[in-house]
Each structure stands twice: as structure tokens, then as C-alpha cells.
Amino acid sequence: MTGMLGRPGGRRLLGLLLLHSALTQVVTFVLRPTSAYRAIELDVPAAWLGALTASFAVVPLLLAVPSGQATDRFGERRVMLVGSVLVALSGVVFLTQLGGAAGLVLGSVVLGTGHLFSVVGQQAAVANTAGPGRFDTAFGYYTFAASLGQAIGPALITLLGGSSALPDTRPIFAVATVLGVLLIACTAVLRIPAGEHAGRAAETGGMKTLLRLPGLVRALVISCVVLSAVDITLVYLPALGADRGLAAGLVGVLLTLRAVASMTSRFFLGRLVAWVGRRRLMIVSVALSAAAMAAVAVPMPPAATAVLVVLLGLGLGVGQPLTMSWLAEVAPAGLRGRAMSLRLTGNRLGQVLIPSAVGLVAAGVGAAGVLWATAAALALAGTAARRLATDGPAGT
Structure with missing residues (x-):
């Protein structure tokens, strides 16, 4: 090992x-x-x-x-x-x-x-x-x-x-x-063992080297869309519950189920990647998130909604760690701090822009419309994941 x-x-x-x-x-x-x-x-x-x-x-x-x-x-x-x-x-x-x-x-x-x-x-x-x-x-x-x-x-x-x-x-x-x-x-x-820092970073050209990495923009888009989808569920699942007359306690249980499901998929991420491969897992997880998000917005019994929320959580839990591991794989050793900070910058921008854009697109449709619009954004991110290059043993 x-x-x-x-x-x-x-x-x-x-x-x-x-x-x-x-x-x-x-x-x-x-x-x-x-x-x-x-x-x-x-x-x-x-x-x-x-x-x-x-x-x-x-x-x-x-x-x-x-x-x-x-x-x-x-x-x-x-x-x-x-x-x-x-x-x-x-x-x-x-x-x-x-x-x-x-x-x-x-x-x-x-x-x-x-x-x-x-x-x-x-x-x-x-x-x-x-x-x-x-x-x-x-x-x-x-x-x-x-x-x-x-x-x-x-x-x-x-x-x-x-x-x-x-x-x-x-x-x-x-x-x-x-x-x-x-x-x-x-x-x-x-x-922490000493690694390659300033000297290596200077040799590799700094941020310009990162920006030239194939698939970087796709990885950043996937990361920020998935994180924004998590934020949107925190706000709009309660709003959806209010629209449908669901008890606040039940909505709290749904949010907890989403969080626990995401923690579960993250804990077993290494095994999942070894089983299906990094790119395939990224595609499947984002597609699962999109389908579950769209289905959650459809009126159905609470038990069925709970099952869908668990599936949603399993899918959403994968996107963040997978984009981190992909960046760690492709970024030069002396530039990994910058690579992670670039991902965080994209996430912060996504957290500001995507919920606002989704809200505008779905204006007048209610919480269900926002969830459907978010599902569409996740589907587009899944399309980007199909063209994401993978490297190394974990990415095969």
C-alpha cells in the first residue's frame, strides 16, 4: 500500500x-x-x-x-x-x-x-x-x-x-x-513530510500550467454544480415541504438522510472507484443525482421521497472528493495547493451564481421548479464528466 x-x-x-x-x-x-x-x-x-x-x-x-x-x-x-x-x-x-x-x-x-x-x-x-x-x-x-x-x-x-x-x-x-x-x-x-514547494512550482510555470491541464474547466464545473446542488437542497427541500404541507420534522429527517447517504458514499469511495473506475463513477453519480433531484420534486408518498433523497445523497457525496482526487492526480506536485485553491474559487463562485441563475430560470414555478432546474444543471455536468480525462490506476 x-x-x-x-x-x-x-x-x-x-x-x-x-x-x-x-x-x-x-x-x-x-x-x-x-x-x-x-x-x-x-x-x-x-x-x-x-x-x-x-x-x-x-x-x-x-x-x-x-x-x-x-x-x-x-x-x-x-x-x-x-x-x-x-x-x-x-x-x-x-x-x-x-x-x-x-x-x-x-x-x-x-x-x-x-x-x-x-x-x-x-x-x-x-x-x-x-x-x-x-x-x-x-x-x-x-x-x-x-x-x-x-x-x-x-x-x-x-x-x-x-x-x-x-x-x-x-x-x-x-x-x-x-x-x-x-x-x-x-x-x-x-x-507532514517535506514535499516539493516553491522550486518545483517555479519550474512548472505556476498557475499557467494548471490552466492548461486538459479537462480542468470540466472538473471545476462539475465540482461547483454538485456543491451548489447540495446548497439548493438545504433551502428548497424545506420550501418544497412547506408547499406540500409536510411536517418540519419530516423535512429534517429527509435532510439528515441526505447527509448520512453522502457520508456513506464518501467513506467507501476508494472501493467504489476500484470497482467501476473514476470517470464512470463520476458519470453515474452525477446522473443519479440529476434523476433523483428531478424525481424528488414530483408529488409522492413520504416513504418514496425518503428513498429518493437517499439516492440523491449517495450521488451528491461523490462529486467533491472525486474532483479533488482527479486534481491531485493531474497537477504537478509543487502546484497542488494552487490546484485545490482554484477548485475552491470555482466552488465559491458557483455557490453565488448557480442558485441565483436557477432561481431566475424557475421563477414562478415554485420549489419544485427550482429542483427541476437544478436537476437539469446536474445533467449538463454529467455530460461534461463523460469527456473528463482520467489518469493513473484509479482512473482506469
Whole structure:
């Protein structure tokens, strides 16, 4: 067994990277909704709520590619350390509750930037240490850990916030800050093997080399469409439930089933790729997502909807780790940080543009129309996947 899992201490390194990923997402998915609750407590205007939401993504969008360049030049651990410190610092900003709405926006900017640096460093570390033939398994585990963290985060709000409509935010911010300190400690004990950084990157021509990679644009399109489809389900499945008179509890169960199904397909990703091949799995998973998304919008009994949501989750869980492993396979070793940051940039743009475009196309048709339009976007992404070149043993 080659790569991270085959070298001495490789399993410890993988475990720490997965813990780092999970902790990053736990803190992020605790702080973001809790900061919104705090804004409601402060009775801030709607414009400030919009700024609070956007501030998490805007600065990271500008820093995504530079963060990848820093990762390739200075190493993954240093970038992850900066990200961890910023994540912990954001908890302190929220906890002190200084500056009112402006303070919340500042905390969100710091959190978004810390999240970006942490994630870019994590993905580059996985890519640079997994080794050829192990990318799919490693990124499957990595995204599984991230999904687990995203599930645990909101649960902590329920556990710590009390039973009132507006939770007590101070203990939540305090626990998130402590978890941020644990994230710093996790980074401090990481020992990532030295890889190829600035010298190799300079020789290969930097970002121009990446942009010339065959199939890069297709991979980025698939990644951002799949991620946007996940975001759309979070908003429009509840809206569809409201249109159909479904209980909020049932909709919550459907969303949980979607998330668990995605975690399952990610956990077994390496085996699935070994079974059917990377490109074929990409095509099948996107096609399954498109078909399930379209069918979910059709009125049917709740049990049938639940089955379709599970199929939807299984399909949507594959796109992100597969595009990461494909990029890790084709990008030069000294440019993998930049490759991952480029993917994150495309994802951020997709998260802004695709839901807006889908909403315009499906205007007046309701939540079902939005889901049908999203299914059409996924079908187009599946067409792009058919022409995606694959390399190495995992891609055959």
C-alpha cells in the first residue's frame, strides 16, 4: 500500500488530518448559525444580516488563489497553522461581543479566512501525502470527516443553547473558542513530510500550467454544480415541504438522510472507484443525482421521497472528493495547493451564481421548479464528466 497509509506513521498523519478537518467544520458550523442568532438578539437590520452571510465568503474568495500559492511555497502545515489561529481568534471576537453588528461581521470575515487557509492546507496535505493510487480513498475519508464535523456543529447548538427560540450564545461561543484552541494544538503536532514547494512550482510555470491541464474547466464545473446542488437542497427541500404541507420534522429527517447517504458514499469511495473506475463513477453519480433531484420534486408518498433523497445523497457525496482526487492526480506536485485553491474559487463562485441563475430560470414555478432546474444543471455536468480525462490506476 503506497502513500500516506503505507509509510511509517502514515495512519497517525491521516488521523490527525481527518481530526483537523472535522474540528475545522465543527467550529465553523457552530459559529456561523450562532452568530446569526446573536445578530437577531441585537435586532440588527436585514442589511447587516446579509453582510454577515456574505462576509464569510467574500474575503476568502479574494484570497483563495494566494492561499494556494502560500501553501505550495511555505508548506501545508504553516498555512494550516495560520488558518487554525484565525478560526480560534474568530471565536474570541464573537465571544467578546464588542462592536455590535460590525463586530459580528468582523468575526465572520476572520472565520471565513481561517476556514479557507485551513481547508486549502488540508486538501494539499492529503494530495501530497496520499500517493498515486490512494487519492480516491484518502479524499473520500477526508470529505467524510468534513461532513461529520458539519453534522456535529449544529448539534452542539442544540446541546448548549437551551430550549428557547433564541439560544444563549455566550456558552456556545466559549465552547467554539476552546475547540479552536484544540485545532491549533492539532496543527502543532502535525508532522507532514517535506514535499516539493516553491522550486518545483517555479519550474512548472505556476498557475499557467494548471490552466492548461486538459479537462480542468470540466472538473471545476462539475465540482461547483454538485456543491451548489447540495446548497439548493438545504433551502428548497424545506420550501418544497412547506408547499406540500409536510411536517418540519419530516423535512429534517429527509435532510439528515441526505447527509448520512453522502457520508456513506464518501467513506467507501476508494472501493467504489476500484470497482467501476473514476470517470464512470463520476458519470453515474452525477446522473443519479440529476434523476433523483428531478424525481424528488414530483408529488409522492413520504416513504418514496425518503428513498429518493437517499439516492440523491449517495450521488451528491461523490462529486467533491472525486474532483479533488482527479486534481491531485493531474497537477504537478509543487502546484497542488494552487490546484485545490482554484477548485475552491470555482466552488465559491458557483455557490453565488448557480442558485441565483436557477432561481431566475424557475421563477414562478415554485420549489419544485427550482429542483427541476437544478436537476437539469446536474445533467449538463454529467455530460461534461463523460469527456473528463482520467489518469493513473484509479482512473482506469
